[in-house]
Amino acid sequence: xxxxxxxxxxxEGNALQAREIFERQSLSVRQMKGCLTYKFYNGGAGSxxxxxxxxxxxxxxxxxxxxxxxxxxxxxxxxxxxxPITTIAEINGG
Numbered sequence: 653x654x655x656x657x658x659x660x661x662x663x664e665g666n667a668l669q670a671r672e673i674f675e676r677q678s679l680s681v682r683q684m685k686g687c688l689t690y691k692f693y694n695g696g697a698g699s700x701x702x703x704x705x706x707x708x709x710x711x712x713x714x715x716x717x718x719x720x721x722x723x724x725x726x727x728x729x730x731x732x733x734x735x736p737i738t739t740i741a742e743i744n745g746g
Contacts, residue, residue: 653688654712655743656704659695660728660736667698673727674700680720686711698733705743712740 662670674692681690681704689705706712715721 653743654704654706654709655741656702656706656712657739658702658704658736660700660702661733662698662700662731663733664698666731667694667700670700670728670731673724673731674702677720677724681715684711684715684718684720687715 660670671692671694678690678692681687686707687704688707689703691703693701693703695701704712706715
């Protein structure tokens with residue numbers, strides 16, 4: 653299983669808009685084959701964290717090639733104050 657964490661930073665004025673974009677796309681992501689978890693948390697000071705769990709690396713890569721991922725990038729990148737930090741780890745069990 654793959655555990656993916658992403659921390660994205662936005663100006664405080666753009667954080668709410670970014671959260672709305674994530675939430676709008678989240679149902680589509682959660683319905684993708686192999687997606688076990690897709691959740692958000694507020695990291696404070698304009699930071700939004702995303703926790704994702706995927707059954708396999710292939711399932712995660714399929715998400716990264718999806719239209720949903722492309723839309724997220726297109727809409728979110730202009731709002732970010734710096735590139736997101738992504739961590740991918742292999743985990744065992746649920």
